[in-house]
Amino acid sequence: xxxxxxxxxxxxxxxxxxxxxxxxxxxxxxxxxxxxxxxxxxxxxxxxxxxxxxxxxxxxxxxxxxxxxxxxxxxxxxxxxxxxxxxxxxxxxxxxxxxxxxxxxxxxxxxxxxxxxxxxxxxxxxxxxxxxxxxxxxxxxxxxxxxxxxxxxxxxxxxxxxxxxxxxxxxxxxxxxxxxxxxxxxxxxxxxxxxxxxxxxxxxxxxxxxxxxxxxxxxxxxxxxxxxxxxxxxxxxxxxxxxxxxxxxxxxxxxxxxxxxxxxxxxxxxxxxxxxxxxxxxxxxxxxxxxxxxxxxxxxxxxxxxxxxxxxxxxxxxxxxxxxxxxxxxxxxxxxx
Amino acid sequence: xxxxxxxxxxxxxxxxxxxxxxxxxxxxxxxxxxxxxxxxxxxxxxxxxxxxxxxxxxxxxxxxxxxxxxxxxxxxxxxxxxxxxxxxxxxxxxxxxxxxxxxxxxxxxxxxxxxxxxxxxxxxxxxxxxxxxxxxxxxxxxxxxxxxxxxxxxxxxxxxxxxxxxxxxxxxxxxxxxxxxxxxxxxxxxxxxxxxxxxxxxxxxxxxxxxxxxxxxxxxxxxxxxxxxxxxxxxxxxxxxxxxxxxxxxxxxxxxxxxxxxxxxxxxxxxxxxxxxxxxxxxxxxxxxxxxx
Numbered sequence: 114x115x116x117x118x119x120x121x122x123x124x125x126x127x128x129x130x131x132x133x134x135x136x137x138x139x140x141x142x143x144x145x146x147x148x149x150x151x152x153x154x155x156x157x158x159x160x161x162x163x164x165x166x167x168x169x170x171x172x173x174x175x176x177x178x179x180x181x182x183x184x185x186x187x188x189x190x191x192x193x194x195x196x197x198x199x200x201x202x203x204x205x206x207x208x209x210x211x212x213x214x215x216x217x218x219x220x221x222x223x224x225x226x227x228x229x230x231x232x233x234x235x236x237x238x239x240x241x242x243x244x245x246x247x248x249x250x251x252x253x254x255x256x257x258x259x260x261x262x263x264x265x266x267x268x269x270x271x272x273x274x275x276x277x278x279x280x281x282x283x284x285x286x287x288x289x290x291x292x293x294x295x296x297x298x299x300x301x302x303x304x305x306x307x308x309x310x311x312x313x314x315x316x317x318x319x320x321x322x323x324x325x326x327x328x329x330x331x332x333x334x335x336x337x338x339x340x341x342x343x344x345x346x347x348x349x350x351x352x353x354x355x356x357x358x359x360x361x362x363x364x365x366x367x368x369x370x371x372x373x374x375x376x377x378x379x380x381x382x383x384x385x386x387x388x389x390x391x392x393x394x395x396x397x398x399x400x401x402x403x404x405x406x407x408x409x410x411x412x413x414x415x416x417x418x419x420x421x422x423x424x425x426x427x428x429x430x431x432x433x434x435x436x437x438x439x440x441x442x443x444x445x446x447x448x449x450x
Numbered sequence: 451x452x453x454x455x456x457x458x459x460x461x462x463x464x465x466x467x468x469x470x471x472x473x474x475x476x477x478x479x480x481x482x483x484x485x486x487x488x489x490x491x492x493x494x495x496x497x498x499x500x501x502x503x504x505x506x507x508x509x510x511x512x513x514x515x516x517x518x519x520x521x522x523x524x525x526x527x528x529x530x531x532x533x534x535x536x537x538x539x540x541x542x543x544x545x546x547x548x549x550x551x552x553x554x555x556x557x558x559x560x561x562x563x564x565x566x567x568x569x570x571x572x573x574x575x576x577x578x579x580x581x582x583x584x585x586x587x588x589x590x591x592x593x594x595x596x597x598x599x600x601x602x603x604x605x606x607x608x609x610x611x612x613x614x615x616x617x618x619x620x621x622x623x624x625x626x627x628x629x630x631x632x633x634x635x636x637x638x639x640x641x642x643x644x645x646x647x648x649x650x651x652x653x654x655x656x657x658x659x660x661x662x663x664x665x666x667x668x669x670x671x672x673x674x675x676x677x678x679x680x681x682x683x684x685x686x687x688x689x690x691x692x693x694x695x696x697x698x699x700x701x702x703x704x705x706x707x708x709x710x711x712x713x714x715x716x717x718x719x720x721x722x723x724x725x726x727x728x729x730x731x732x733x734x735x736x737x738x739x740x741x742x743x
Binding site: 168170199200201202203204207208210212215216217218219220221229230233234265267278281282 | 466467468632633634636637638639640641642643644647651652655656658
């Protein structure tokens with residue numbers, strides 16, 4: 114598969130009042146043409162920062178390094194000027210964010226807001242823009258699109274607004290749609306509808322999707338491939354079925370075990386990974402997960418593991434990757450040593 | 451889907467956050483009282499030539515210093531001029547200065563506030579300029595301007611307008627700082643919007659509510675400012691009628707003709723009160739918590 118987007122050694126540092134914070138530590142991954150790649154991990158592990166860094170959307174204080182090669186433009190997005198990046202945003206790479214309730218301008222009609230994107234990137238206006246906007250709304254499964262165009266955001270439900278956001282995002286047939294927790298703020302039933310829309314869009318216009326989520330249910334539903342992030346590092350990368358069948362990193366295993374499972378209810382309900390994601394100042398010469406990991410030993414605490422093919426065949430960043438038949442359940446529920 | 455028959459349109463009363471705000475305003479009796487008084491005053495000022503029973507400058511020494519009566523509702527002054535007619539023409543000066551001064555302060559203050567709120571680099575310069583302007587006494591500014599340009603209605607407009615620029619800048623800057631962080635602005639950035647589009651399409655339209663409220667507070671301040679300047683001889687000059695001019699000329703005759711002070715004074719009080727009531731009502735109706743729902 115041709116990669117559409119190649120990210121190499123993407124590193125993001127923020128300078129805060131408490132000193133520098135390392136948000137993304139040399140993340141590397143590819144997104145293939147038409148592929149749905151899920152970027153998963155807990156809050157604070159660098160997923161959203163990675164997504165925003167792609168088109169230079171981070172605030173000015175962020176120091177970004179690394180390479181972001183976007184095949185259609187043949188250039189490293191990091192080398193583009195702000196003006197050139199504005200052309201890329203929305204046209205080649207479009208975003209859908211987490212908060213549908215507040216992501217639409219309250220004083221403009223839906224039609225105006227979609228029309229704005231069409232005018233910006235496709236020089237489309239007037240009747241043509243209105244027709245195209247209505248088409249887009251029906252593409253994302255909004256009934257009575259002509260009528261919705263004249264309505265204001267407050268007249269739409271959260272699920273409808275997220276569909277409008279998706280319609281705006283795909284208005285210019287972007288090659289890559291970055292969806293940052295697109296279903297997190299929505300009811301479960303509405304979530305399924307939004308995922309269906311994303312799936313249909315991929316089938317209809319061939320857009321690749323970089324899906325950022327902490328919800329493994331969503332991943333299982335729609336993703337082709339998964340990259341797991343932890344504390345700014347990519348720690349495991351695998352096709353979705355392989356990741357669910359043979360998670361190799363203890364953290365991935367922990368995430369999978371933490372998914373609520375009614376069948377395990379009798380064993381004592383919800384499981385969790387003890388501790389929380391550390392905030393890093395500098396890249397430590399250690400495994401960042403060591404403090405929360407049941408398998409960690411001196412090697413984990415003194416030396417940084419590299420991303421390398423694990424026992425299940427896919428890359429994992431761990432000194433002691435779990436083998437397919439490994440002692441998996443032993444990990445969770447145990448406190449840090 | 452474009453061939454599908456147009457569905458029944460939503461009732462007009464449902465659409466638009468501004469329209470909903472208007473409905474809330476219409477249900478507020480105090481604000482409506484204010485609105486009615488303001489409208490009557492503005493109409494009277496515009497139509498003073500038609501409505502006033504006498505020309506503003508016509509003197510009639512046979513009817514000098516008369517108390518209010520059926521012929522002269524607000525009485526006459528020492529030259530026999532009809533006070534009711536002069537109050538109407540005086541309102542014209544007040545309303546003109548009020549609107550023009552606010553227009554001037556908005557025209558300068560809104561762009562400055564938008565730029566200061568949006569571009570951090572500019573903020574310190576604009577904000578210090580505004581602080582300096584605020585520290586400059588209004589009357590000194592007015593005296594200086596009158597000394598350079600001569601006292602006139604235009605001078606009053608400029609003096610009051612300039613004095614109100616800092617307030618407009620501060621309100622606009624604050625709104626811009628707040629709105630810049632809104633999710634829909636971030637979303638617009640992510641869809642490739644330029645700074646100009648962000649400011650014109652997303653920030654300014656959402657700041658309008660705050661600016662409308664600011665205007666309804668600023669207009670009465672400008673009206674009082676006009677009266678003060680004219681009273682001191684720094685604004686509208688006699689014989690042109692203005693509420694401030696009338697108060698100034700009536701002052702020495704207060705004992706002989708109290709009506710000469712009461713009616714122009716009452717006009718100022720009612721007009722500013724009406725604008726303030728309207729402003730309070732607008733503030734409630736345009737409450738940001740409501741419009742961002």
